[in-house]
Amino acid sequence: MAEDLDAWLLANRLGIPDTIAYLRKTYPSPTWREHHNFGELADFWLRVHASLREQGGQLQKITEAFREGTLDATTFQRTFVPRFNHFLQHLEGHHQIEDAAYFPKFRALDPRMQTGFDLLENDHQLIHGALLSALEHARLVVAALPRGADSVRSASDDYAVSTNRLMALLARHLADEEDLVIPAMLEHGERSVG
Ligand SMILES: [Fe+2]
Numbered sequence: 001m002a003e004d005l006d007a008w009l010l011a012n013r014l015g016i017p018d019t020i021a022y023l024r025k026t027y028p029s030p031t032w033r034e035h036h037n038f039g040e041l042a043d044f045w046l047r048v049h050a051s052l053r054e055q056g057g058q059l060q061k062i063t064e065a066f067r068e069g070t071l072d073a074t075t076f077q078r079t080f081v082p083r084f085n086h087f088l089q090h091l092e093g094h095h096q097i098e099d100a101a102y103f104p105k106f107r108a109l110d111p112r113m114q115t116g117f118d119l120l121e122n123d124h125q126l127i128h129g130a131l132l133s134a135l136e137h138a139r140l141v142v143a144a145l146p147r148g149a150d151s152v153r154s155a156s157d158d159y160a161v162s163t164n165r166l167m168a169l170l171a172r173h174l175a176d177e178e179d180l181v182i183p184a185m186l187e188h189g190e191r192s193v194g
């Protein structure tokens with residue numbers, strides 16, 4: 001990625017500029033669903049993102065309840081582990097499909113798409129790294145459960161830091177990706193990328 005894009009790397013940015021999201025002003029988000037080109041793929045994309053936000057939010061709530069002592073260790077483990085694994089698989093699978101199947105089609109629509117999709121692809125790598133870190137810290141929390149309160153507190157503090165980072169990166173990425181892919185589908189028709 002070009003050096004002048006560093007400012008727009010996922011961890012540094014508060015959104016993508018209009019020069020990169022060059023169709024955003026023409027297709028502001030409140031009008032998406034009324035547009036005649038808004039179809040099944042755009043709807044599916046937004047629903048996948050909504051479910052990732054929802055699953056991530058649930059995991060944050062479960063972790064908070066455990067750390068505040070309103071959820072015991074057994075219930076935490078039984079509730080958290082399968083949901084966390086499902087979330088990671090869902091997220092990884094979604095990014096793999098985007099990288100392999102969809103992003104190349106968006107790039108082919110217009111040379112101006114290049115920069116935005118470089119950023120999104122780079123986001124996926126950064127999110128993957130944050131996800132591995134959260135996974136490792138989650139494993140340490142589960143391993144600490146039989147070792148008593150101090151070990152659990154220390155492990156869950158570390159997990160909270162890494163999962164908060166993952167969720168913040170993901171929230172930024174999902175919003176920015178929507179600003180690129182939905183206006184592009186409205187402009188070019190979703191059959192051009194489906
Ligand atoms: Fe993505």
Ligand SMILES: [Fe+2]
Nearest residue numbers: 049094098177
């Ligand atoms: Fe996505």
